[in-house]
Amino acid sequence: MTKPGDRVKVITSDQEIEGILMPSENEFVVLKMDTGYNIGIDKKRVREIALLSHPPKREVELPKAEPKTGLPTISILHTGGTIASKVDYATGGVIARFSPEEILQMFPELREIANIDSRLIRNMWSGDMRFGHYNIIAHEIKKEIEKGAQGIIVTHGTDTLHYTSTALSFILKDLGVPVLIVGAQRSSDRGSSDAALNLLSAALFITASKSFAGVAICMHENEEDDNCIILPGLNSRKMHSSRRDAFKAINADPWARVNLKSRKVNFLRTGFPKRNSKVPEVHEIKENLEVGILKAHPNLFSDTILSFKGYDGLIIEGTGLGHISIDEIDDLTKENTKIYSAIKELISNEVIVAMTTQTIYGEVDMNVYAYGRKLLDIGMLGNYCDMTPETAFIKLAWLLSNYPKNKVRELYSTNLAGEISKRLEK
Amino acid sequence: MELNYKQLGFKCGIEIHAQLEGHKLFCNCPTELREDEPHYVIKRNLRAVAGESGKVDIAAAEEMAEAKDFYYQGYYDTNCLIELDENPPNLMNTDALKVTLQVCKMLNSRIVEGVQVMRKTVVDGSNTAGFQRTALIGTDGYLDLKKTKLGIPTIILEEDACRNITEEKDRVIWSLDRLGIPLIEIGTTPDIKNPDEAKEAAEKLGMLIRSTGKAKRGLGTIRQDLNVSIKEGTRVEIKGAQDLKSIPKLIENEVIRQINLVSISKELQKRRVKELRELKISDVTNLVAHCDSKIIKQSIKAKNKILGIKLTGFKGLIGKEVQINRRLGTEFSDRAKVIAGVGGIFHSDELPAYGITLREVEILLQDLQCDANDAFVLVADKRKRAEKALSAVVERANQSILGVPKEVRKANKDNTSSYERPMPGAARMYPETDIPTLRITSEEIEAIEIPELIEDKIPKYEKLGLGSDLAKLVAKSVKAPLFDNFVAQYPKVKAAFIAEIIMTMDKMIKRQFNISINPTEEDYNILFGALSGEKIPKENVMDILKENKPVKEIIGKYSMMSDTELEKEMQKIVSEKKDLPFNALIGVVMKKLRGKASGKKISEILKKIIG
Known part of the structure; x- marks a missing residue:
């Protein structure tokens, strides 16, 4: 049996090629030629791979890493x-x-x-x-x-x-x-x-x-x-x-x-x-905790929201100051009402839902527009927070692993270690 | 010197690198070389990649500490993150691959069915990544020369390196403009029989690549490397032969060099000179402190040292010429310059001279304990650098005992060569993991058409009535396919006139009127269509093009008059100038109607009117 590293001769119907056998790739036997170049040879054409020699053993003895005094x-x-x-x-x-x-x-x-x-x-x-x-x-x-x-x-x-x-x-x-x-x-x-x-x-x-x-x-x-x-x-x-x-x-x-x-x-x-x-x-994060991230986008459907039913927590990457489509203004926006009820349903089912922004930079402020307030009304967390969605996600998971839910709601928007800015600098 | 190459055991192979037009090999940037101010400069370092030789810690760390800073100049509109090594490469440029496949077919090569792009380690900073991407496309080809069937073992498609702007002691400035230009590399077996055949091979390979119509043109777009050895010598690579004419001379000079180096080595062996293993360097600053040498004076002023070393048994040999105007001492000096960065050396075979007197030479010989057959070398510089220079000299001196050192040399303007770097060991190559292996199917190979060769096009064009210079010009030009199309499409227009219009008229207009024109294919089509339908006289072509406007907008005012219109106009003139003789009359008519009809037609109608 030949294996990668061996010097071999690949014999095909019309060719004999010598070189070092490389790990094969999909439909190719890969050979490193003496020029250093690798070439692929179609496996279907290969009749035989003859072993010429095994690679020489190359072991380099490394000097011991002796500690130096005075260095940390x-x-x-x-x-x-x-x-x-x-x-x-x-x-x-x-x-x-x-x-x-x-x-x-x-x-x-x-x-x-x-x-x-x-x-x-x-x-x-x-x-x-x-x-x-x-x-x-x-x-x-x-x-x-x-x-x-x-x-x-x-x-x-x-x-x-x-x-x-x-x-x-x-x-x-x-x-x-x-x-x-x-x-x-x-x-x-x-x-x-x-x-x-x-x-x-x-x-x-x-x-x-x-x-x-x-x-x-x-x-x-x-x-x-x-x-x-x-x-x-x-x-x-x-x-x-x-x-x-x-x-x-x-x-x-x-x-x-x-x-x-x-x-x-x-x-x-x-x-x-x-x-x-x-x-x-x-203070560990529970391995089996279910926390999700959902990105708000145009033409969202309520099923997507409901797929997080049974989760421990959900971070929404809202648009702008922290929005998601919940307003029904015409025939085309009927789904938005369902989205609002779906979020409400999650929250009433003890899923902790928090808003962040997909703009990445900046703070969530759900008080500026009416539909932001509608989200606050049903218990959406995250107002006045400037955590990235990823930070918010990990923080929520960690809180859920270490605190009861009422405490989680309180601590989520509280700066614990520098994750939320005290002042909004430029 | 008349050389018998067969007897000398002459071996020679060449390597040709040709840049391709289009976009870069692994990104969509154009392949434009730029002279304007760069938009940005990025500073980088390259590390010696660890673990190669088992060489550890302090030595390696010191090497890294001495590493140069690399500055890369770039342009926002023609360079991207890929050239900056800030983004993985795109897939290989398929146009460039297609051209390479054409070349493979022209050279009867076997095309690799699974092409794997490799990373070839390069540490001089010429590639931002620290490696060059290169792929073997064709193997086992050949080229028929007049007398030799020359083997073509490899045809490679790779990316060109950065363009060197300047190089200083601790930094190198590179331009990103050249990095990534597709480059076809063709290597031959070392079976070239003499210097003229090398030129023939280079010329023919260049012609083949250019026949694809996709090779870049101009200085530096095709580069030739020459590998030369004689039986008693060693393989030496000469880089940077940019013009074909210099190839035979470069090779001949290298053969002469090897013959001379072999004879020096024989003389050294006869003298029983042994390799110098220990560096016994002496500080001779005080001995020459008061000499008249400008270099030494300046050096002492700069508080540098003058160091000397004895070369036992070398007397008379360092001054021996190995190539025209280049002595063994010049080769010592090359090494000192390249390796230690000193300005040069003095050696005893050329002294007394340069302000160093016989008296001072005698003192030096005595101080360095030189016997009758011994020589010495001096270097003036900072101590550390001078020591490094002398150590490089000693290494080269030791090699001359054995014969010809294996090295890479660069071509000089006078067709001699000088030391560039040691011959690299087997290239360190490993797969470019960011690009999957590319399959080339037999159907794809089948579908590749071999272009008509330039050397076949020239006689064909001559048969169409083009003069031999014009025929060559068209055949070698990227416009050849355009020309072929026009000739086929407008059989009523003379082929030679088409060639003149698309090949030389822009230069004529530039010269006569200082206007730079750049007509489009559409412009030419309208122009040739009008010529073909005899709507414009050919005398008008230059006037139309020199307006430097879209031809379709202006061609109307250059249109010819119908025969009736012409007759009417001429009747008028004739009736006004009745008394003029025919020759004067035709002059007036021509002036008035220039551009409205061909001269022939005007003359015919005028004759008819006058009867």
Whole structure:
């Protein structure tokens, strides 16, 4: 049997091609030629794949990651994503690397910043995460703090990174160290990857900012490889599908700017939680909780709303100041009356329903127009809140996991940790 | 020097890169090179991707710390997030792929059925991603030359790199305009038999690609790399031969270079010179501090050091010419310049000179403990840089004991070459995971038509009555298909006149009237239609085009008069100027009726009137 990495000869009806066998792809046998190029050969035409030789063993002994005295310890917890992967040029496969030695090999500059501990807790796409994963990460963070880590870096896929940063902000009570969630928009196999600057800047921020505690995000500030920005864990969002500077603070200012080259951390605002030596408590989000998000849009149907019947909570991404189509003004808008009754039905069935805005930026204000008031009348939450829909979603789930419903209604619109602005700055 | 290439064991293969028209290979940006001020500049760094050699920590970290900053100039209207490496690539440009498939067919290649785009690691900053996207499309082809059937093992479609604007010690400025232009790369086997055959191969490959009508034209759109070796030498790659004429000379000069380097190596071996393993660098600043050399004086003023090193057994050889006006010492100096960034070196074979006296040379020889057969090299610069330069010199000197070093060289204007970089190892390539493997079916291959070759078009056009220069001009032009269409559509208009109008009239109008015209296909169609139906005389064509307006709007006023109208007009003139002789009369009539009828017609009617 031949397997990827073997040197083989592929024999077809009219051709014999030598090369390194790669993992096959759909209808193709893939071969890496001596020129370095891969070609696909139609499986149907392949008569035989003859083994020529097995790949030579290549094991590189990595030096032990000996701690240096005088440097703080940072624990890096990996949840997957592209930040810590490298390419095996022989097979073209991407291998993930997570041991401290391997991390130091990939990012040798870390040695000068801190002593590194590094562990894989899950290897997954961030898009696949469920509430249970937030609890696992929180418990692992707690463990690292108990072991004496002065700061934590969580590497994370970028798609739902801001949900995780919000979840950890609520789950970890009395967090006394900085927890930096770091992702990469360009994978580590390429020279242009943003992973190194993001990771190193996060480490530098942890060591250079002596007093900051709490959950924050560290990513590129703009398209250049100069500055990283430290964004508030509760008020940030992925605002671009592909750019390095995809993450932006929403309705809030970033905490700080980090310039790795000059080793400078500039705080852009104060008021962050301070470090302490407490071990945080973990207040989990219930894994089996059902909370949904519904986007208001033209031509909505009431069945869509009713599909959330039986849920614990629902976040509506309303239009504008926080609206959804509930007014019947002519024959064409009869469905809107049904939508209004459907929302009323959910609320009377003990589903907590809260309004946010799909404009992302800005605050919900349901008092400006009459139909906003109609929503308030039936118990819609979220008025005067400027949480992103994602933050609202996680907050609601966390409240529902830890408080009785009457308390949830009260706390939802109360600023607990910085998720709702006290003043609406420009 | 008369060279017997067969006896020398000459081997030569070429690689041709040709840019294609249309849009970029992995995005929809145009392939326009720009001279205006860039709209933005983005600063980036590239990291050495970790884990390759097992080389760890400090060395790697130091390397990264020394890495250059890259500045990318871009334009909002012709560059996008894909060139900036801020967005995954689109699927491969199908037009460019089609042209490549045509070229594959023209070169009898086997077309790859599952095309996988690869990422080829490039760390000099010329690609924002840190890699170049490249795909093997055709294998096992051949090209028939006059005397040789030359193998074409690979035909590749890839993206061009950024255009280099400037390069300084710690930063490089690149333009994004060239990044991503589709590039066909054709490589030959090393079976070219002599320098002239290399030119023949390059010319023919260029002609084949241009015959598709989709190749870009102009300086830098086709680039040739030459791989040359002789039996006792080594494969050396020469980059940047931009014109065909220089190819034989570049190759000949490289062969001469290898012959000379081999003879130097034999002499060094005869002298039993051993590789220098230890760098014994001496600071000779004080010994030459008072010499008249401008370079040394400036250096001392800048508080730099003058460092020297002995090269045992090299006396007389560093000064030996290896190519016209280039000595072994020039090759030492090239290395020092490229690797350490110094201005140059002094070596004892060229001294006393440059303000360094015999007396000073003697002191240096003594201080560096040189014996009769020994030579020395000096470098003036900051200590660290001068040390790096001398270490590069020693490395090159060691290589000359063995013969010809394997390296990439760049073509100079005088057809010699100079050191560019070491020969890269096997390219580090891995799949571009953002683009699925592309299937090319036999039906698709079947449907690809081989275009008529330029070399076949030229005699065809000559038969249509075009002069040989005009025939060549049309055949090589992207307008050839347009010309073919017009010729087929307007058989009453002379083909040579069509060719003149679409190929040269714009230049004539520019020269005579300083007006730049850019007629559309529709303009030409209306014009040729009118010529064909004899609605306008051909004398009017230039006047119509030079108005630089849509032809359909203005053609009316250039229309010819009917025969009756003409006769009426002429009757009038004749009755007014009865007394004039015929020749003078025809002059008056012509002047009056110019553009309203052909000269022939006017003369005919006039003759009729006068009887």
